[in-house]
Amino acid sequence: MAYHYQAKIYVTLRPSVLDPAGVAVQSGLKHMGYDNVEQVRIGKYVEVTLSAENEAAAKEQLDRMCDQLLANPVIENYRFELTEQIAV
Amino acid sequence: MKVGVLVFPGSNCDRDIAMVTRDVLGQPTRMVWHEDRDLGDLDLVIVPGGFSYGDYLRCGAIARFSPAMQATIAHADRGGLVLGVCNGFQVLTEAGLLPGALVRNQGLHFVCDRVGLKVERANLPWTNQYQAQQVITLPIAHGEGCYYADTAILDELEQHQQVVFRYCDAKGATTLESNPNGSLNNIAGICNRNGNVLGMMPHPERAADAFIGDTDGLALFQSVLTSAVGAIA
Numbered sequence: 001m002a003y004h005y006q007a008k009i010y011v012t013l014r015p016s017v018l019d020p021a022g023v024a025v026q027s028g029l030k031h032m033g034y035d036n037v038e039q040v041r042i043g044k045y046v047e048v049t050l051s052a053e054n055e056a057a058a059k060e061q062l063d064r065m066c067d068q069l070l071a072n073p074v075i076e077n078y079r080f081e082l083t084e085q086i087a088v
Numbered sequence: 089m090k091v092g093v094l095v096f097p098g099s100n101c102d103r104d105i106a107m108v109t110r111d112v113l114g115q116p117t118r119m120v121w122h123e124d125r126d127l128g129d130l131d132l133v134i135v136p137g138g139f140s141y142g143d144y145l146r147c148g149a150i151a152r153f154s155p156a157m158q159a160t161i162a163h164a165d166r167g168g169l170v171l172g173v174c175n176g177f178q179v180l181t182e183a184g185l186l187p188g189a190l191v192r193n194q195g196l197h198f199v200c201d202r203v204g205l206k207v208e209r210a211n212l213p214w215t216n217q218y219q220a221q222q223v224i225t226l227p228i229a230h231g232e233g234c235y236y237a238d239t240a241i242l243d244e245l246e247q248h249q250q251v252v253f254r255y256c257d258a259k260g261a262t263t264l265e266s267n268p269n270g271s272l273n274n275i276a277g278i279c280n281r282n283g284n285v286l287g288m289m290p291h292p293e294r295a296a297d298a299f300i301g302d303t304d305g306l307a308l309f310q311s312v313l314t315s316a317v318g319a320i321a
Contacts, residue, residue: 013191016238017191017236018191018194018234018236018270019192020192020193020194020195020196020270021192021196024196044145069145069149069150069153070145072146072149072182072189074181074187074188074189074236074237074238075189075191075236
């Protein structure tokens with residue numbers, strides 16, 4: 001039997017990679033008066049729903065999807081949260 | 089020399105390249121649709137500029153998995169010549185044919201300009217019609233052309249002389265001011281260890297016909313032709 005899962009995947013630039021868009025947003029916040037913002041980093045959020053035999057199999061597949069396509073390991077890190085979807 | 093130019097949905101410099109190889113240089117050239125997988129007849133495969141598959145997710149990320157790119161990887165592994173220009177360079181890094189990645193320009197602006205480039209080495213199939221350390225001018229047009237790699241990879245690139253083109257000023261100095269996008273080490277183009285795969289952000293095909301102005305890019309195509317003819321002779 002297959003279970004349905006939803007993955008919330010967060011792809012972020014590796015800390016060593018300059019994020020000029022983040023820097024621009026930080027300066028925008030500063031102009032608005034938020035002098036206390038120390039850093040802004042902009043990433044991507046991807047939702048994937050999938051069916052799999054169990055949670056471990058789903059996680060293994062998601063790791064591969066992220067390594068192969070959703071994130072570029074040269075410049076990005078990723079993490080994801082997995083929740084089981086209950087059929088209605 | 090038979091040339092193939094890959095065409096992805098969203099490619100927009102494909103015909104510019106064919107115009108140079110077919111019309112200016114008179115070499116048989118065919119367009120390779122992204123679903124084609126037979127490149128056996130080609131000497132040179134070119135991955136052109138544009139926005140492959142809309143550049144959704146990341147520049148070049150989806151193109152990597154196309155049948156035509158799988159065949160291009162096999163062609164490169166056999167020692168065949170592969171040139172990636174602009175989006176094509178991004179595709180080659182995503183495909184793992186070249187190290188590193190191209191990220192958002194440091195200044196955040198899309199840059200459309202003519203820049204100085206130093207030709208670091210003239211002993212490649214791509215550069216034998218230039219002089220080593222020659223300063224040339226080529227057009228650029230990109231939003232994500234900032235070359236990034238970690239320190240270990242950068243050291244390795246420098247050590248093996250894989251940096252082929254560097255942004256520079258008119259005197260050949262690789263200054264901060266002459267770097268249009270924040271690329272590490274002013275890198276504008278690199279090759280793989282064997283030298284048969286070249287990726288570059290500037291557009292040599294847009295400077296290869298006196299009719300439209302500059303011709304500093306023509307020598308790159310003539311270099312490939314010279315080395316191909318040499319290989320046959």
